[in-house]
Amino acid sequence: MQGQLPIWVEYIRALGTPFAALIFGIVAAWFSYRQWQLSEYRYRFDLFDRRYRIYASVQEIYSELLREDKISGENYSKFAATANEARFLFDDEIDAHIKKLVDAIFERQRLERKFGRKQLTDEEFEALSQQSDDAWDLIVSVMNELPEMFAKYLKLPK
Numbered sequence: 001m002q003g004q005l006p007i008w009v010e011y012i013r014a015l016g017t018p019f020a021a022l023i024f025g026i027v028a029a030w031f032s033y034r035q036w037q038l039s040e041y042r043y044r045f046d047l048f049d050r051r052y053r054i055y056a057s058v059q060e061i062y063s064e065l066l067r068e069d070k071i072s073g074e075n076y077s078k079f080a081a082t083a084n085e086a087r088f089l090f091d092d093e094i095d096a097h098i099k100k101l102v103d104a105i106f107e108r109q110r111l112e113r114k115f116g117r118k119q120l121t122d123e124e125f126e127a128l129s130q131q132s133d134d135a136w137d138l139i140v141s142v143m144n145e146l147p148e149m150f151a152k153y154l155k156l157p158k
Contacts, residue, residue, distance in 0.1 A: 048154065051089050055150045057082040058098065061105065062143050070112055071105060079105075094149050101142045108135040 005013075061079040064071055071079075083102050087095040111132045120128065 047089070050085070051150075051153050054082055054086050054089065054098075055146075055154060058101065058143075058146060062139070065105070065139065071109060076105065076109065090153060094146075094153075097142050097146055097149065101139060101146075104135050104138040104142065108132055108139065111135065 080102055083098045086098045
């Protein structure tokens, strides 16, 4: 009987390997869960970053329009390209408003070019001036609505 171990030692030897496997499994599951959480946070942050770039582009083009009363062709083309991304990152309502803004800015730019091309009669000047004012009013109304619309998309998770 000298070679026989106490019963509790036999239990520990018998259950030690499954217990260790259980502990390692729990630790591995915890690390996997944390990796999933991290990738979820990263996804949300990347989405926020891409959406914020579009919002910043809208604000930048509006600021230039307020400052200069016109937009350079280069900045307009950058803005239009950025605005095209909006349909993939926002709902249809924001996409429609951004398209409306792009179209109104384009219309205003087109009218500005018409002002400088030729001598205009008073009636032509008045008509172009009214169209330009209408385009400006549309730009301002869209810009007043957009920040509130963007707000729900530009919140980072806690």
